[in-house]
Amino acid sequence: METSTITFSSSSSPPPSPSPSPPRPQAAPADLDAVSLGRLSANLERLLDPAFFNCTDADVVLAAGGDDAVVGVHRCILAARSNFFLDHFSSLAANPAGKKPRLELADLVPGGRHIGRDAIVPVLGYLYTGLLKPPPQGAAVCVDDRCSHQACRPAIDFVVESTYAASGFKIPELVSLFQRRLSDFVTIALVEDIVPIVLVASTCQLPDLLSQCIQRVAESSVDSRYLEKELPAETFAKVKELRRHLSPHESDEFILDPEHAKRVRNIHKALDCDDVDLVGLLLTESRITLDDALAIHYAAAYCEPKVLAGMLKLESASDSANVNLKNESGCTPLHLACMRREPQIILSLIEKGASVQEKTRDGRDALTICKRLTREKDCNNKLEKCKERSKAYLCIDILEQEIKRNSFVLERQLSDEVSVAMPLLADNFHMRLLNLENRVAFARIFFPSEAKLVMRIAQADSTEEFAGLTSANFSKLKEVNLNETPTMQSKRLRERLDALTKTVELGRKYFPHCSDVLDKFLNEESTDLFFLESGTPEDQHTKRMRFSELKDDVNKAFNKDKAAVAAIVSSSTSASSSPRGDGKVRHGSKKARLSR
Known part of the structure; x- marks a missing residue:
C-alpha cells in the first residue's frame, strides 16, 4: 500500500539539499479514471446483493416463483441509467406508505416469463455499474463432465434469457453483444437446442439471427412434427419451404400420402x-x-x-x-x-x-x-429438509x-456362465444338478403317475435327462462333446437345472407329505438301496426289508396328500351346492359377467 510523503518548507535559509533522486512516476489521468470507475462499480454492484444492506425501493418479480423470484432494485439508479425504467417508474401510481412497487417481469417485457434470476441480475448490474459480469458459477455449464460447455443447453439458455432482458429493457449495446454470442451457438449447437434461439430472435425482432437459425434447421434432419410443435407457425412455414428448395426430389409426407397424414394428425389431436x-x-x-x-x-x-x-x-x-x-x-x-x-x-x-x-x-x-x-x-445445491x-x-x-x-x-449372468465353465466352480453346480436328478428319479419310482404329471407341468420332460441313482453318473455331466461349445453346454445344463428345480417345487406344493418322505430318505438312506440284487445275500435281505418299510411310508404319505385333496374338493362341491337362499347374488354375478 502506497503512502504519501508531506514536506514542510520555511522562509529562512533552506536546509542543505540532498543528492538528487529520480522523480516518482505519477499515474496518468486515464488510469486514475479507470481506478475510480472500478471502485465505484464495485460499490454499486453490492446494492444488488441480497446479503448487503437492503435499501431497495422496488421489486422485480420473476415468473419462476419461489424465494429467488424477487429482485430488489433502486428506482433512482435505474431511472437515471435507463429511459425504459424512467418512463415506467414515472407512470406508476402512488403506492401506500411502506409498500414497494412490484414490476411483474412476465408482463413488463416480451419474453419476460423466460428470464431467470441468474440472467437478470448481470443485466441489471450493467445498468448499475456499466460493466457486464460473467454468469454465476454453475449457471451456464451442464453436469456432464465430458461436455466442453461451449454450446451446451445451460450456456445457451443463459444468453437467451439475458437477450430477453436486454431487449426488454432497451439496452442496444447488450442486445448486439448477446446476438453475436447466439450466432456463434447456432453454428455449433445441436439443432434441438437452437429452438430457444429461434424463439428469442423472433420475439426480440432479430432478423439476421432468425434467418441464420432457419437455414440451419432446414438443413438438418429434425422431425418435421417436432418442428411444427415447437416453432412459431410463420417460422415453421419458412423452414418447410426452404426444405423443399433444398431437397426438391424428396416429397413431403403430406403430399405423398395425405390420407395417412390425416389419420396421424387425428391421433395426435386425440x-x-x-x-x-x-x-x-x-x-x-x-x-x-x-x-x-x-x-x-x-x-x-x-x-x-x-x-x-x-x-x-x-x-x-x-x-x-x-x-x-x-x-x-x-x-x-x-x-x-x-x-x-x-x-x-x-x-x-x-x-x-x-x-x-x-x-x-x-x-x-x-x-x-x-x-x-x-x-x-x-x-x-444442497437439498434442504422437506424440499422437493x-x-x-x-x-x-x-x-x-x-x-x-x-x-x-449383466455381471450376474456372466458370473453364472463363468461358474459353469470354470473347472474349479463347476463341481458344485454339477453336484446340485445330480442331486436333483436323483430326487426326481426316486419320485418317479415312488409315485410314477404323479411325478410324470409334475415333470410335464415343469417342462422337465423337454430337456435332456441324465441318469441318476448313482454317483457314478457324475462323470457323465463332465463329458465333453466336440460339437458343443462351453456356452452351449452351460445353457443346456442351466435349462435342465431350472426344469428340475421347478419340478421339485411343484411336488412340494401338490404332494407335501410325499416330499417329506423323499427329504427324509435322501438325508438318511444310501442310493444303493435300489440295487436289490447287489451285495451278499444278507445285504440283499436287509435291503428288501428296508425297501418294504419305505414303501409303507410312501403309501401313508400318499394317502395323506390324497385325503387333503379330497377335502378341498368336497368343500368346493358343498359350496357350489349350497341352498338357493343366495341365488340372487350368484345370478347377479352371472349377469355382471355376461354384461362384461
Missing part, C-alpha cells in the same frame, strides 16, 4: 385432448399402428404422464408398440422424455422395456441428454439407477 380411449378407437378403425403414427414419441414429448401410461396399456400397444423405435431424427421415446426432463414418463418407459443404452445419431444416450440439459448449479428435489435431479437419478441395475444383471 393425444392433445388426453383422450386415450379415442386413440384406441382410431387405431382400431384405421390400419395405422402406434409405431406408424409415432404415437409413443408424441406422448412422451408433449402429453401428461398419465396419458402415456394409458397409451402403454392399450391392447394394440402390447402387439405393435416398440418403445425403442427411432423417429426420423434417430430418437427413441426415452430420448424425447429426457429432453423434456419428465421423471414419471422416463420411469414408465423404462418399466415397459425402454433401453437406456440406445443412442441418438450424434452418439448421446438418455443419461447424456439429461446431463447436458441440467445446470451444474441445480445439481450442486428438482425434476432434472430425479431424471438423472432414475437413469443412473437403471444403468446400475442393468450392469448388475
Whole structure:
C-alpha cells in the first residue's frame, strides 16, 4: 500500500539539499479514471446483493416463483441509467406508505416469463455499474463432465434469457453483444437446442439471427412434427419451404400420402385432448399402428404422464408398440422424455422395456441428454429438509439407477456362465444338478403317475435327462462333446437345472407329505438301496426289508396328500351346492359377467 510523503518548507535559509533522486512516476489521468470507475462499480454492484444492506425501493418479480423470484432494485439508479425504467417508474401510481412497487417481469417485457434470476441480475448490474459480469458459477455449464460447455443447453439458455432482458429493457449495446454470442451457438449447437434461439430472435425482432437459425434447421434432419410443435407457425412455414428448395426430389409426407397424414394428425389431436380411449378407437378403425403414427414419441414429448401410461396399456400397444423405435431424427421415446426432463414418463418407459443404452445419431444416450440439459448449479445445491428435489435431479437419478441395475444383471449372468465353465466352480453346480436328478428319479419310482404329471407341468420332460441313482453318473455331466461349445453346454445344463428345480417345487406344493418322505430318505438312506440284487445275500435281505418299510411310508404319505385333496374338493362341491337362499347374488354375478 502506497503512502504519501508531506514536506514542510520555511522562509529562512533552506536546509542543505540532498543528492538528487529520480522523480516518482505519477499515474496518468486515464488510469486514475479507470481506478475510480472500478471502485465505484464495485460499490454499486453490492446494492444488488441480497446479503448487503437492503435499501431497495422496488421489486422485480420473476415468473419462476419461489424465494429467488424477487429482485430488489433502486428506482433512482435505474431511472437515471435507463429511459425504459424512467418512463415506467414515472407512470406508476402512488403506492401506500411502506409498500414497494412490484414490476411483474412476465408482463413488463416480451419474453419476460423466460428470464431467470441468474440472467437478470448481470443485466441489471450493467445498468448499475456499466460493466457486464460473467454468469454465476454453475449457471451456464451442464453436469456432464465430458461436455466442453461451449454450446451446451445451460450456456445457451443463459444468453437467451439475458437477450430477453436486454431487449426488454432497451439496452442496444447488450442486445448486439448477446446476438453475436447466439450466432456463434447456432453454428455449433445441436439443432434441438437452437429452438430457444429461434424463439428469442423472433420475439426480440432479430432478423439476421432468425434467418441464420432457419437455414440451419432446414438443413438438418429434425422431425418435421417436432418442428411444427415447437416453432412459431410463420417460422415453421419458412423452414418447410426452404426444405423443399433444398431437397426438391424428396416429397413431403403430406403430399405423398395425405390420407395417412390425416389419420396421424387425428391421433395426435386425440393425444392433445388426453383422450386415450379415442386413440384406441382410431387405431382400431384405421390400419395405422402406434409405431406408424409415432404415437409413443408424441406422448412422451408433449402429453401428461398419465396419458402415456394409458397409451402403454392399450391392447394394440402390447402387439405393435416398440418403445425403442427411432423417429426420423434417430430418437427413441426415452430420448424425447429426457429432453423434456419428465421423471414419471422416463420411469414408465423404462418399466415397459425402454433401453437406456440406445443412442441418438450424434452418439448421446438418455443419461447424456439429461446431463447436458441440467445446470451444474441445480445439481450442486444442497437439498434442504422437506424440499422437493428438482425434476432434472430425479431424471438423472432414475437413469443412473437403471444403468446400475442393468450392469448388475449383466455381471450376474456372466458370473453364472463363468461358474459353469470354470473347472474349479463347476463341481458344485454339477453336484446340485445330480442331486436333483436323483430326487426326481426316486419320485418317479415312488409315485410314477404323479411325478410324470409334475415333470410335464415343469417342462422337465423337454430337456435332456441324465441318469441318476448313482454317483457314478457324475462323470457323465463332465463329458465333453466336440460339437458343443462351453456356452452351449452351460445353457443346456442351466435349462435342465431350472426344469428340475421347478419340478421339485411343484411336488412340494401338490404332494407335501410325499416330499417329506423323499427329504427324509435322501438325508438318511444310501442310493444303493435300489440295487436289490447287489451285495451278499444278507445285504440283499436287509435291503428288501428296508425297501418294504419305505414303501409303507410312501403309501401313508400318499394317502395323506390324497385325503387333503379330497377335502378341498368336497368343500368346493358343498359350496357350489349350497341352498338357493343366495341365488340372487350368484345370478347377479352371472349377469355382471355376461354384461362384461
